[in-house]
Amino acid sequence: MAVNFAGFSTKNKKAINHNLYGKDLIIEDLMNHLMTRKGERIMMPTYGSIIHDLIFEPLTSEIKDIIDIDINSIIDEDPRVTINTLDISDDDHSLNIKLSVSIIPTGEQVELTVNLERE
Amino acid sequence: MSQERVDNLFASESWSAVYTAYSNISLKAYDFDTIREALLAYVQQTYPDKFNDFIASSEFIAILDLVAYLGHSLSFRLDMNTRENFLDTAERRESILRMAKNLGYIKTRPINARGYMKITSVTTNQDVTDNEGNSLANTTVNWNDANNADWYENFITILDSSFSNNSKVQDPTATLNFLGIENNIYEINENPLTKRFNYPFTAEIAGSSRKFETTKVEISDDIIGEAEPNVSKKFTIINRNDNLGPASDRTGFFVYAKAGEMNFSDYTYDLKLSNRTQNIDVIDISNTDVWIQRTDSNRNYISSVTTVDNDSRETAIYNSLRTGSGDLASVTTNIDNSIAINFPDGIFGNAAYGNYRIWYRQTSNENFTVNANDIAEVSITVPYIGGDNRPYDLTLTMTTTSDFSENYAAETFESVRRIAPRAYYSQDRMVNAQDYNIYPLTLGSNVISKMKAVNTTFAGKSRFFEMDDVTGNHSNLSATGTDGSVFLEDDIITMNISFNRQNGQIDNFIRNKITEVLKHPSLMNLY
Numbered sequence: 001m002a003v004n005f006a007g008f009s010t011k012n013k014k015a016i017n018h019n020l021y022g023k024d025l026i027i028e029d030l031m032n033h034l035m036t037r038k039g040e041r042i043m044m045p046t047y048g049s050i051i052h053d054l055i056f057e058p059l060t061s062e063i064k065d066i067i068d069i070d071i072n073s074i075i076d077e078d079p080r081v082t083i084n085t086l087d088i089s090d091d092d093h094s095l096n097i098k099l100s101v102s103i104i105p106t107g108e109q110v111e112l113t114v115n116l117e118r119e
Numbered sequence: 120m121s122q123e124r125v126d127n128l129f130a131s132e133s134w135s136a137v138y139t140a141y142s143n144i145s146l147k148a149y150d151f152d153t154i155r156e157a158l159l160a161y162v163q164q165t166y167p168d169k170f171n172d173f174i175a176s177s178e179f180i181a182i183l184d185l186v187a188y189l190g191h192s193l194s195f196r197l198d199m200n201t202r203e204n205f206l207d208t209a210e211r212r213e214s215i216l217r218m219a220k221n222l223g224y225i226k227t228r229p230i231n232a233r234g235y236m237k238i239t240s241v242t243t244n245q246d247v248t249d250n251e252g253n254s255l256a257n258t259t260v261n262w263n264d265a266n267n268a269d270w271y272e273n274f275i276t277i278l279d280s281s282f283s284n285n286s287k288v289q290d291p292t293a294t295l296n297f298l299g300i301e302n303n304i305y306e307i308n309e310n311p312l313t314k315r316f317n318y319p320f321t322a323e324i325a326g327s328s329r330k331f332e333t334t335k336v337e338i339s340d341d342i343i344g345e346a347e348p349n350v351s352k353k354f355t356i357i358n359r360n361d362n363l364g365p366a367s368d369r370t371g372f373f374v375y376a377k378a379g380e381m382n383f384s385d386y387t388y389d390l391k392l393s394n395r396t397q398n399i400d401v402i403d404i405s406n407t408d409v410w411i412q413r414t415d416s417n418r419n420y421i422s423s424v425t426t427v428d429n430d431s432r433e434t435a436i437y438n439s440l441r442t443g444s445g446d447l448a449s450v451t452t453n454i455d456n457s458i459a460i461n462f463p464d465g466i467f468g469n470a471a472y473g474n475y476r477i478w479y480r481q482t483s484n485e486n487f488t489v490n491a492n493d494i495a496e497v498s499i500t501v502p503y504i505g506g507d508n509r510p511y512d513l514t515l516t517m518t519t520t521s522d523f524s525e526n527y528a529a530e531t532f533e534s535v536r537r538i539a540p541r542a543y544y545s546q547d548r549m550v551n552a553q554d555y556n557i558y559p560l561t562l563g564s565n566v567i568s569k570m571k572a573v574n575t576t577f578a579g580k581s582r583f584f585e586m587d588d589v590t591g592n593h594s595n596l597s598a599t600g601t602d603g604s605v606f607l608e609d610d611i612i613t614m615n616i617s618f619n620r621q622n623g624q625i626d627n628f629i630r631n632k633i634t635e636v637l638k639h640p641s642l643m644n645l646y
Contacts, residue, residue: 007177
């Protein structure tokens with residue numbers, strides 16, 4: 001029987017009375033992890049992503065590799081999802097990350113976009 | 120109305136609701152990990168149907184982590200504050216010193232080595248002559264010189280030339296006979312323009328080059344000790360004689376020397392502040408060598424400020440009465456053996472106002488000993504004004520012929536922690552057996568590491584009497600009386616005294632006659 005994930009969010013619009021469930025909760029958790037700068041979380045210095053520190057770096061193949069490894073490790077930490085594709089690009093004003101993940105319990109595929117503005 | 124409904128309505132006042140809340144608290148949780156664990160366990164147990172997102176990226180878990188961190192931080196600070204408020208558990212040195220001070224206990228700073236140094240030779244550049252008319256200028260005369268039949272006369276002649284007019288050999292400025300040794304103090308007529316407070320020298324002791332200085336001495340309370348620093352005082356030499364001949368270690372001319380280096384700081388207080396504290400940020404100041412003086416605006420000595428042991432409790436009043444002067448101050452020890460001068464409040468002593476000079480001697484915070492002959496043939500040169508009112512130099516070469524008192528490192532904080540409460544118990548006096556076991560320890564663990572005093576009884580007491588209680592507790596008191604009687608005597612006692620109004624002295628009359636009459640047994644009041 002599939003587990004129905006029940007959680008909490010103060011900022012997700014789909015959360016009614018701060019309650020969030022299922023796919024929405026998993027995506028919310030994933031975004032929380034991606035949007036947390038490494039070292040920011042109290043008492044958990046290795047939690048979070050390093051992409052925030054690389055926004056202003058030229059997007060060379062080496063930098064892309066570093067971001068790729070970082071995002072993959074973040075996805076791997078959540079046992080409820082697997083990564084399908086990851087696309088890293090940039091324009092004049094932002095670093096853009098598009099990733100496709102599958103929700104393991106339901107097999108549902110979800111597209112996520114992270115735009116980190118260089119301003 | 121059911122009990123459950125009552126509880127729901129009056130939840131905040133229901134003992135069962137409160138009890139239930141407390142039963143869920145983990146009182147073992149006090150740091151981040153344990154508090155976090157307890158909170159997670161509580162959520163798991165209480166809301167299994169509402170929350171199962173137990174992953175670090177969950178927002179709720181992030182908030183829970185924050186709460187755990189706050190609990191951890193509060194717990195740490197509460198714990199630290201509590202520990203720092205007890206002498207047994209305090210770790211911060213400042214906390215230990217403050218609590219000890221609250222008990223009237225001052226940490227012992229280093230105690231510097233001190234002792235006599237025998238003058239082994241003297242030289243002067245003054246043109247003095249021996250009894251045959253030979254000049255002794257720039258000639259070194261050794262004490263007890265086997266090659267010089269006139270060594271004693273020459274030695275005395277050179278020293279005498281440097282002494283003050285009121286202090287010549289055989290006419291000392293002060294004398295003390297102590298344990299069969301005659302001590303005479305002579306003053307050198309120092310040149311006021313080039314004189315120093317003390318004359319320093321260095322010596323290699325216990326593997327280090329250490330500073331020493333020869334000091335002026337004075338006799339106070341039948342003790343020869345360093346005189347309070349004062350520009351107007353003159354350098355002193357001590358003549359000692361134990362009647363064992365010139366080769367004796369305790370016969371000859373000596374100077375008093377101390378380990379360390381004397382300095383002073385000047386302060387001016389234009390505002391009369393109550394309980395002013397003056398910190399002197401010089402480390403390792405000697406436990407004994409601190410003097411406080413009032414000075415004028417040109418820093419000339421006016422009067423001395425009496426240093427008292429402490430200014431807390433009833434001693435504030437006691438000290439003002441005992442010294443009869445309002446110029447008091449207590450010296451307390453800071454963390455690094457620097458000192459703080461605590462002036463009075465203006466009621467039980469004069470609040471600091473005007474110009475002050477504080478003298479202090481910095482010394483080594485180490486344990487070491489200066490034994491006989493450890494310091495050999497060191498020289499100092501004392502400038503003096505000769506009898507012809509011209510400046511000359513007297514060079515003294517000195518050697519330690521007997522051991523100095525030991526140089527002690529400062530008391531450890533562990534010792535303060537241990538001794539301060541006991542010293543408070545003894546109340547600065549040695550009365551009962553416990554006091555005798557405690558009070559000497561206040562000198563610090565470096566001076567006395569362990570001691571034991573026991574009450575004893577004396578031999579010859581009748582075995583039929585109850586022995587005194589050797590533990591120091593009071594014995595039972597038995598009071599007995601036999602053949603007691605009380606009676607009244609109505610006799611009229613007449614005593615005749617006379618006073619010559621023409622020639623008599625009223626003082627003598629009161630002192631001799633009236634007091635004689637008052638001593639009569641019939642005037643004694645026995646109850």
